[in-house]
Amino acid sequence: MIEAKGLSKSYGSVHALRGLDLEVQPGGIYCLLGANGAGKTTTLNLFLGFIQPTNGAASIAGHVVHVDPVAARRQVAYIPETVMLYGMLSGVENLDYFAKLSGCTHDQAALRGFLQRAGLNPTAHDRPLKTYSKGMRQKVGVAIALARNARALLLDEPTSGLDPKASNEFSELIAGMARDGAAILMATHDLFRARETGTHIGIMRDGVLRAEFVASEIDHGTLENEYLKIMKED
């Protein structure tokens, strides 16, 4: 569903990403770990079609993103590190707005249903988004993904800055979406969350995918040691 083949991106002499190969099947959650500047966000931007690859290809549901970005994006939902949306609109109105942008029209009950499934308390549905906490905003982002019935989900450090409870709730939410058949690619700094939520884990450094693990086959201590070892390599 989400696939990269030899994916590379350079800015002049700077190689932001080099020959990335990865695949996320429906139901899978692939967590990309790495320090700042490792190439995680570049990878996501390539999958989203925001930037063009120098070499290789990123594809979503068989659509090569840089060849047919519209078809690829039709299958994708994206949740950035901070879901800003429109502060003056309520959660329901924001959801309605972005659902309409996708060409989906849902009635009020359906929209509230998506927000509820995303874990947003009904008392908050009609409050302006500017009064929401970061965790609540992330939930609206998830609701937008649900409303679009996206088959692939790209997340850029979605739990960064969330408290442990909100972070845990968010992880459960995306695990639920994976169980419903979505393929999820998530960039994160959070080793613990990657180990707990992900089905696969990749560690990146300097634009290169240095190691890959099956989450169920590695314990937290080993993952941490491997991560630190890669970060310390010359």
Next chain:
Amino acid sequence: MIGAEWSLLRREPHLKWGAIALLLLVGLAAWNGRMLLESRTVDAALALQESRETIDALAVQAANGNATATSPGAAAFGAVSATIVRRSATGEALAIGQTDLEANFQKLTARNAYAALAASAPDNALRLAVGNFDVAFVLVWLIPLLVIAAFFDIISGERERGVLALAVVAGAAASRYLWIKWLTRTLASIGVTWLAVAIAIAVGERSWTAETAITLVGWGVVLSAYVFFWASLALACNVGRGNSERHAAVLAAAWLTLVILLPAAINLLVTNVFPAPSRVELAAQLREATEAADRAAAKDRDRWFFDHPDLRSGEAERAAYYRSVAASERMITDAITPQLSAFESRAAERRALTRRLQWLSPAATTHDALTILSHTDGASQATFRAAVLIFHNRWQTFFFERIDGDRLLTRDDYARLPTFESPPTSSLRSLRRASTNVLVLLAIGALLCIYCGMRLTRLDAIPPQQEGG
């Protein structure tokens, strides 16, 4: 999509309050214009009534054979004056323009042509630089600020907030999404502008006529084109890669340049290239001409009495005196006519140069169109002055024929005194004249939109600093 954008737009409190403040200022400016016009109208009506009463009284006295009332010379050079009233045009209260530089009414006698124009002042090339507090001034200055507030971050803000990225991923084509956003905001700004014009006309005009409707449409169309220009400029500024702060600074600089500095520079240039003829010089020439004419007339009169010594007494002497005064006034008029013509041609040259240079500033272009529509532009003032001179000539001729022919004034003569008709104004004709300005504004806006259209097809959905990492 436009509905969703509209719902978004009306939730932005700074725009809502900005629009309300604009509408209040427009109402205040229209009220100010109306009060000014009404006070002038009252003064003019009083002066007109006084003139009529004097003429009626003299007519009665002429019927009774009163010597002063029947003397055409005494009437022409003292007792009788015509009150010239400039008719208020539809929309004048909205763009006071140059009408505050010219007298709304004046008393005119059979003396020379300079006296007929004594109350007139040289028209300012461009009032925009100093800015009357009228509706035209408020709208020309403040509409761009409202548009800048609504548009300065139309793309960069969406990108910085991450909304553009979400919208693009949600399946919206970035260019279509942004065009719809731009269109909604442009239509909303145009809506506010039309509302402002409607309020201005409701407050500033005493009655609604077909002419009022044409003025409303004219003002609405001109200001819509002005909004279109600023909205296009803001979009053109946003298609670059700068952030919102930079765009706000660039647009503020554009406002300063196009609305304040350029019109002021045009004003300065025009007044330096074509300085107004010196009033002191004109007054000195008038004095010299008067003295020369008086000397010549007295000489003629003395010679006449030398030839006709038997007539040097009573009525005949008085008639001869007035004939010499009439001759003197004719000579003065002949002497200063070239000066007055130079004055008018200088004003015309200034207007022509101003009109050529105004295309550099959309604010000046818009202001010009608004004063044209309100009949308060320099050309309308020149038309009025020309009409005054024509009337003055008729008035002089009426009396001079009777003075030269030694014909006493009768009651019927008073009834036949020439009356002044202010030149008619036509809102439709003004609409045609202002259409060039509208077309220029639309053309510049359209060019900016074409440029934006080309740039939007390769727009970045994310800020440049997020491209790596």
